[in-house]
Amino acid sequence: MKNSIKLLREEKRITQKQLASQVNVSRQAINAIENEKFEPSIWLAYDLAKYFGLSIEDLFHFEESDRK
Amino acid sequence: MTFITNKVTNAVFIALLSLVYGGLFLLISGHMEFLSTLPPKASVNYGFWNTWLTFIYDGGLTIIGYTILGITVAIGGLSFFGSYKKLDEYQSSLLLKVIMVSGLITLVSFPLLVINVLSEPLFAIPFTLFFVVVIWLFFQITYLLFLIKLR
Numbered sequence: 001m002k003n004s005i006k007l008l009r010e011e012k013r014i015t016q017k018q019l020a021s022q023v024n025v026s027r028q029a030i031n032a033i034e035n036e037k038f039e040p041s042i043w044l045a046y047d048l049a050k051y052f053g054l055s056i057e058d059l060f061h062f063e064e065s066d067r068k
Numbered sequence: 069m070t071f072i073t074n075k076v077t078n079a080v081f082i083a084l085l086s087l088v089y090g091g092l093f094l095l096i097s098g099h100m101e102f103l104s105t106l107p108p109k110a111s112v113n114y115g116f117w118n119t120w121l122t123f124i125y126d127g128g129l130t131i132i133g134y135t136i137l138g139i140t141v142a143i144g145g146l147s148f149f150g151s152y153k154k155l156d157e158y159q160s161s162l163l164l165k166v167i168m169v170s171g172l173i174t175l176v177s178f179p180l181l182v183i184n185v186l187s188e189p190l191f192a193i194p195f196t197l198f199f200v201v202v203i204w205l206f207f208q209i210t211y212l213l214f215l216i217k218l219r
Contacts, residue, residue, distance in 0.1 A: 024156070025158065026156050026158065028159065028218065029156050029157065029158035029159070032158050033158075038161065040158075041157050044157060
């Protein structure tokens, strides 16, 4: 799923590892989410959105074509 | 899915099964009573199976037994001393894929084993051992690669 995590993370000048430790997941998880290889659970999406001070819908770009 | 998220629990589970498999192979390799249950060498027309039978006769199960135990030690080391003791949801999803592929290999192996046993009943023990080795070593190696990828 498309998202703004990489953009926002780079704006904050933090590494994937630092973001990962903020939301209690591995660096690989953040990398996979940024590269749209993994869709996070609703709770991880919530934690990420909360960290960036956004809503889930603002952080993750919901498109009908992505619906499974 | 929470039952697979603890690397240490997974390692203990794998170690217990590996001790059974590895120990069994080390125990029966070269054992006279076990060898007496095998068909004579070169008793089928398939080169591969005769090679496998010769391998068993020559004590090859010892190598497999030690290999299984060696991989178990590596899995234990990576699980106990790795950076994360608990897998997150992304890592769990990767592990689930490893388990699914191994499960598929197991499911495919059973009908192949049955076909082979029915076509060459004398070879039932070498066939069974071969599929056990393939299934367990495949799972161990893929799990080890998974742990290495996490580092």
